[in-house]
Amino acid sequence: MTTTKLKQISGLSICFFGKGKGKTSAALGIALRAAGYNKQVLIVQFIKGDWFSGEEKSIKKLKSLKLKKMGLGFVGLGNDVSILSHRDAADKAFDEVKKALLGKRYDVIIADEILGAIKGDLIKEKKVLGLIGSRPANKTLILTGRPEYPSITSACEMVSEIKKIKHPFDKGIGALEGIDY
Numbered sequence: 760m761t762t763t764k765l766k767q768i769s770g771l772s773i774c775f776f777g778k779g780k781g782k783t784s785a786a787l788g789i790a791l792r793a794a795g796y797n798k799q800v801l802i803v804q805f806i807k808g809d810w811f812s813g814e815e816k817s818i819k820k821l822k823s824l825k826l827k828k829m830g831l832g833f834v835g836l837g838n839d840v841s842i843l844s845h846r847d848a849a850d851k852a853f854d855e856v857k858k859a860l861l862g863k864r865y866d867v868i869i870a871d872e873i874l875g876a877i878k879g880d881l882i883k884e885k886k887v888l889g890l891i892g893s894r895p896a897n898k899t900l901i902l903t904g905r906p907e908y909p910s911i912t913s914a915c916e917m918v919s920e921i922k923k924i925k926h927p928f929d930k931g932i933g934a935l936e937g938i939d940y
């Protein structure tokens with residue numbers, strides 16, 4: 760665009776998807792940036808269970824960031840959690856995101872791995888589309904996850920695909936503390 764005067768806005772719908780590493784990191788990068796302006800950020804984690812990650816510790820040090828881990832782990836990965844319990848957890852996570860989006864407290868709301876929750880048949884794609892549509896103009900909603908949903912990428916205003924070029928995992932190398940978790 761070559762206009763000299765750019766329109767200023769105060770919120771966006773953002774989607775980070777794809778098979779490469781960097782979706783959650785990108786969302787957390789925005790959270791860190793937003794915190795610098797004392798914006799209130801809520802991060803709701805779908806899918807992932809009780810596993811520890813470095814950001815959990817860092818988030819506790821920052822007053823404007825709040826993390827809610829609401830998933831029960833990966834669906835069908837040998838844990839004895841029924842699909843109904845997974846759906847219930849995903850519903851609750853969805854309600855937290857919606858409440859934050861429509862409420863006063865938060866400026867930035869991150870629905871981490873919400874796209875994976877659709878893929879796992881825990882949440883309906885339409886419900887997520889409704890969420891994007893209900894975003895007040897002054898709030899930022901960030902959706903992450905591996906799968907691509909064309910309806911969702913059309914509905915979001917800023918979309919980046921994180922494409923995998925290489926990943927050490929393919930050479931049998933495990934996740935690295937402070938980098939991957």
Ligand code: ATP
Pocket residue numbers: 778779780781782783784785872904905921923926928929934938939940
């Ligand atoms: P990150 O949290 O590091 O930004 P991500 O959100 O893009 O990663 P997820 O799909 O949420 O990736 O996967 C979570 C974990 O799997 C992270 O530890 C990440 O480093 C790792 N990972 C991401 N992409 C791949 C891949 N293509 N192959 C193997 N492991 C991956």
Ligand code: MG
Pocket residue numbers: 782783784871872903904
């Ligand atoms: Mg992620």
